Amino acid sequence: MATASVDQGFATTITFGSSFLGSILSVSGIGASREGLDTTHMGATNGWATMLASDIKKMKPLKVSVHFDTSKYCKTRLGAAAETITITFPVPAGGTTAGTIACSGFLSDFEVDDPHDDVMTADAEITFTGEPTFVAAT
Numbered sequence: 001m002a003t004a005s006v007d008q009g010f011a012t013t014i015t016f017g018s019s020f021l022g023s024i025l026s027v028s029g030i031g032a033s034r035e036g037l038d039t040t041h042m043g044a045t046n047g048w049a050t051m052l053a054s055d056i057k058k059m060k061p062l063k064v065s066v067h068f069d070t071s072k073y074c075k076t077r078l079g080a081a082a083e084t085i086t087i088t089f090p091v092p093a094g095g096t097t098a099g100t101i102a103c104s105g106f107l108s109d110f111e112v113d114d115p116h117d118d119v120m121t122a123d124a125e126i127t128f129t130g131e132p133t134f135v136a137a138t
Contacts (some may be wrong), residue, residue, distance in 0.1 A: 011090040014022035014064065022122060029085065030101065031060040032132070046063040059103055059128035060086070066114050068122040080083030082129050092137050099137035109134045 012027055036051035044050055062085075086102040109125035 007022045009090070013088045015086040015088065017085075022069040022072065025065040025067060025121065027062065027064055027087065029060050029063040032057055033060055034058070037132040050078065058134055059105075060093065062105070062126040064126065066122050066124065068114075077107045078110060080106060085126060085128070087138065095137050097138045100135045101132055102135075103132035104130045122126070 009027070012024070014024060014027065032097040034057045035054040037054050038049060039052045040049040082104045083106070084102060085105045086100055091097045093100045103130040104124045107124060110122060111124075112120065112122045114120050
């Protein structure tokens with residue numbers, strides 16, 4: 001039985017066409033989806049729903065947690081046009097190149113956490129538009 005390649009996410013980076021809002025702590029939500037269209041009718045066998053796979057696919061929103069940098073203004077980023085965003089994963093153990101995902105996207109949500117006795121952080125959400133480019137690690 002083949003063993004799956006497993007690696008840690010430390011050193012994952014996100015590159016924007018412009019600047020971002022702080023040092024990245026974590027990245028989640030990387031993925032894509034497509035809807036199922038309900039085609040169920042009154043004569044469906046034994047009452048089971050039937051579905052048709054939509055032709056429309058979309059990237060899921062990317063969630064990013066950062067150390068909040070107060071010198072970078074989130075209002076400006078919220079009003080900015082979509083730009084190319086590239087996520088670069090660490091080079092896998094024994095590998096030579098990192099895997100990447102690139103897609104056009106924009107900042108769609110931003111929330112700062114300013115605790116009494118800890119570092120300021122922020123959670124941001126990136127909404128993607130269009131077809132992504134996936135490059136496998138080697």
